[in-house]
Amino acid sequence: MAVVGKSAVVLGAGMVGVCVALHLQKSGYRVTLVDRKTPGMEASYGNAGLINRGSVFPLSLSDITHHLSGALLKNHPNVHVHLSQLPHYWHWLYYLLIGNSRSRYEASVKGLDSLFRHAVAEHKTLLAMSGGKQQLMEKGWLRLYRQEASFRAVQYQRDYYDRLGIRYDIFDPEGISELEPAITSGFCKGVLIRDTASLVDPSGVINGYVNTFQxxxxxxxxVSAENITRDSDGFLIETHGENIRGHIRGHIVVLALGSWSGELCEKLGYSFPMAAERGYHQQFQPSDAFQLSRPIHDVDGGYVMSPMNNGLRLTTGIELSARDAPPVSKQLYQASRNAREVFSLGNPVGAVWVGSRPSMPDGLPVIGEAPRHPGLWFAFGHGHAGVGTGAVTGRVISELISKARPVIDVSPFSPVRFVG
Ligand SMILES: Cc1cc2nc3c(=O)[nH]c(=O)nc-3n(C[C@H](O)[C@H](O)[C@H](O)COP(=O)(O)OP(=O)(O)OC[C@H]3O[C@@H](n4cnc5c(N)ncnc54)[C@H](O)[C@@H]3O)c2cc1C
Structure with missing residues (x-):
């Protein structure tokens, strides 16, 4: 349904906010997109770029206890936990503990699967609009196992793939080398998850989307959004930029501030159990003899490596800490040391990057209308999947706002599961 003359304000120009803005514009809204930085400079900048059909598993209690034992010994880069920062994520951890049941896990897998079924296609639509088709690589995602035991330990994931129709193939060492000639040793098994695409320059994609929008x-x-109030004509956003305070008005507002969503929600009386699952990246410029043709995940090494336009990007696992704590070099150091055991990485290029995955304890984003503020919509908490599922989230939010039937069942993402 086309909307004429109505204004919308989208707060946050990460992948999620930008895709929401484009979709609302397509459905007829006059849209103002707000960010205190240039678009796509936080989590949506430094990620691994995956639109991964197989990313359907939320963190479970057993993951946490398994990782915690390793993490407390500080011997593995998969998860680093800074207990001194516990006050910053205890609310999230508490929800994760009390929500630990088989049925909740199944519900989260189902919810993530519903988003990922549309993720690549929705990005393709936006990439076609923005002239960025060449930014999408469609060669799948290769998960590599150093030990048979680690391969066997995640048989349950492949069982889910079978159930959900996620296509994959299993490779032995020779098959891995045929797929990726640069990988000659180190891994006993590889699982190629098909129907997975990746972006070779996530921030370039966002720039393309923003150019199309503008x-x-x-x-x-x-400008920075400082507060939201409501009056008879819609919403008033108090802003702050370059020492000037101002206001932006909108009939509707979409709050898509990633890891910063909690602060404005609190001001409105909504307390979400969010945590910042931080992660690091370092780019490398390997020799021509060592090139990857698709992103890989060294499961036992605890890192993902993605071919990007400007080199290979190594990204780390989870660091549970305060969102704004100073970076700690240990996790990235361990991950790159592990990578060097099997890859000729070459020299690091550019600075170390740290960013925050906006994480909800059930692994599902919050997508829906604020329970006590009709006209205010939430689109945040996409955790490990916001780059991949940003485009489908944009579509769904715009369908909900326009009162069209959403492409997926949105009930698993309702804010009401955390706030009334
Ligand atoms: C190491 C790492 C690897 C990852 N790999 C992948 C991957 O391969 N695939 C995948 O799908 N996801 C991945 N992710 C997760 C993904 O990056 C996030 O889920 C996604 O970027 C979240 O997008 P967003 O738009 O919600 O948040 P963000 O990109 O963080 O955007 C939020 C925006 O809000 C703005 N903002 C904050 N406060 C204010 C304010 N008060 N006023 C105005 N603006 C404000 C910020 O400046 C920012 O631009 C990874 C994350 C990390 C850290």
Whole structure:
């Protein structure tokens, strides 16, 4: 349903906010996109770029206890836990503990699967609009196992893939080398998850989306959103930018501030159990003899490596800490040391990057209308999957706002599961 003359304000120009803005614009809203930085400079900048059909598993209690034992010994880069920062994530951890049941896990897998079924196709639509088709690599995702035991330990994941129709193939060492000639040793098994694509320059994709949005009349405003109030005519956003305070008005508002969503929600009386699952990246410029043709995950080494336009990007697992704590070099150091055991990485290029995955304890984003503020919509908490599922989230939010039937069942993502 086309909407004429109505204004929408989208707070946050990460992958999620930008895709929401584009979709609302397509359905007829006059859209203002707001970010205190240039678009796509937080989590949506430094990720591994995967649109991974197989990313359907939330963290479970057994993951946490398994990882915690390793993490407390500080011997593995999969998860680093800073207990001194516990006050920053105890609320999230508490929900994760009390929600630990088979049925909740199944519900989260189902919810993530519903998003990922549309994730690649929805990005393709936006990439076609923005002239960025060449930014999408469709060669799957190769998970590599150093030990048979680790391969066997995640048989349950492959059982889920079978149930959900996620296509994959298993390779022995020779098959791995045929797929990726640069990998000649180190791994006993590889699992190629098909139907997975990746972006070779996530921030370039966002720039393309924003250019399309602006050239179709959308406004981008580089200010910080400080507060949201409601009056008879919609919403008033108090802003702060370059020492100037101001206001932006909108009939509807979409809050898509990633790991910063909690602060504005608290001001409105909604307390979400979010945590910042931080992660690091370092780019490398390997020799021409060592090139990957698709992203790989060294499961036992605890890192993902993705071919990007400007080199190979090594990304780390989870660091549970305060969102704004100073970076700690240990996790990235361990991950790159493990990578060097099997890869000729070459020299690091550029600075170490740290960012925050906006994580909800059930692994599902919050997508829906604020229970006590009709016209205010939430689109945050995409955890490990916001780059991949940003485009489908944009579509779903716009369908909900326009009162069209959403492409997926949105009930698993309702804010009401955490706030009334
Ligand atoms: C190491 C790492 C690897 C990852 N790999 C993948 C991957 O392969 N695939 C995948 O799908 N996901 C991946 N992720 C997760 C993904 O990056 C996030 O889920 C996604 O970027 C979240 O997008 P977002 O738009 O919600 O948040 P963000 O990109 O963080 O955007 C939030 C925006 O809000 C703005 N903002 C905050 N506060 C204010 C304010 N008060 N006023 C105005 N603006 C404000 C910020 O400046 C920012 O631009 C990874 C994350 C990390 C850290």
């Amino acid at each position: 050239s179709s009349g959308g406004q981008f405003c580089q």
